[in-house]
Amino acid sequence: MCGAGFAILTGRNTINKMYWADELANQIITSGKYKPYWVDDMKTPSGRVHIGSVRAVLTHELICRALKDRKKDVTFSYVLDDHDPMDSLPTYLDEKEYRQHLGKPLYQIPSPEKGYDSYGQRWGQEYIEIFNSLDVHPEIIWGSQLYRSGKMNDSIKTCLDQAEAIRTIYKTIYKKGKPENWFPFSVACEQCGKLSTTVVTGWDGEQVSYECNPHAVVWTEGCGHHGQVSPFNGSGKLPWKIEWACKWKVIGVTVEGAGKDHMTAGGSHDVARLICERVIHYPVPFPFSHEFFLVGGRKMSSSKGLGSSAKEVSEILPPYLIRFMIARVKYNRAINFDPAGMTIPDLFDEYDHAARAFWQKKDKRLARIYEISQVKGSPSKNHFLPRFREIASIIQHPGIDAEERFSKLKGSKFTGEERRVLEERVKYAKIWLAQYAPEEQVFSLTTSISKAADRLSLEQKEFLAYVEELLSEEWKKPEDLQQALYERTKKMKIPTAECFEAIYLALIGKTHGPRAAWFLLENRKLVLKRLKEVSKKSLKTTRET
């Protein structure tokens, strides 16, 4: 059902290696069809912002940036459809309080928190804040304003006048179609305020007659009211597939994609396209279909709550890294983000790699991804990047100054920018260690001899006594100490692994830990103290037996 251009777009064989947003911008420009460039995206602010919606808005914004980088004038808008009805109750809402509002337009429902005009505004505002933090600044259009200001009136009249043509479109796309007395409009009931429960039964050119049907939907009840009302200036809304097309015309949108669920053959986009072609006579905006953003392998729904909200993701990753994570994956490939394990350190590594590609002018595509991921202004100049996983390791050693350590590695003093980067990474490393790091990455010297040390065998204690001796010597390189430790284990009657296990059990209460020599030298003073306690204790135990 989709046009040929669209089919090419979703194809997966990329012939050249141009960055995808640049590729789309080129297609838009060379087609000569989509002027003036007006990119739009939209969302119903029905609850917490899922990270998937961030992918959608960012995909549009990246295309805007690509067009702007080609010196094109672009307008970017985002419609918050707060005139849509509430059709489910998110788990974090007070059900008792909110059940009565099911079926009403979001802008007519009270906000769960003070400081907002409505429920829709409460969540819409959260969208805006999240976007802005990612340096995404679309012009915000509230759906309720679009209707109440009268801007949708002409389209509403056209659609009601051409109800028959629209019924035919539905019949073309869906086998079942709509009944002959169906009209493409829903009124917000003048008595109970619900939109989802009303059925328009007639249109006389000025007013629609409607019924508020108690059994229209299973999740809320209509009040039974019958009435007549003008369909203009916000008294109701068009069904959204039709509204989508009308909104393109009213706003002047020329570029708008959507999630792949809307773009399948026979999906919402096909209905909107036919409305454009046959009813409102407006050229279909440049379409593209973006894939899902999965969190831990699942597609998240906005009503499910925790674990997937954009706000949560924005608390564990810096804004440029969220941009990078989304920007680097072609829009028509799924992203699966599981923050557990080494995902976050790997993501930082990839970002650093892209930064170097940009600074050293190496890999054009990767360099472009780095550039387009930047938040606020142009990319910074070449500087030292402390590796995230090393920061996470270092900050677990008491008494080590991270800046001193990394500037030694860099070979000169840190600049202000480098200090800022380090401080920011320390902040995110702490979050990663506390919430998502694999157990073997988290270690801290126990405050006294670990209880686990009681499990040490006689041979293991003997090995620790040797470690204590080795540590009293001077070591220029951790490698040499590691070698000495290793050679000693070879002489012991127990396996090497058990020897090293003794170190970890005594110091961090675990059977595994960071590379031994480095860990011992980093914490030499404390380690020596701890090892002395162990040997004293074993001496005591030996005497008692």
Ligand SMILES: [Zn+2]
């Ligand atoms: Zn009613």
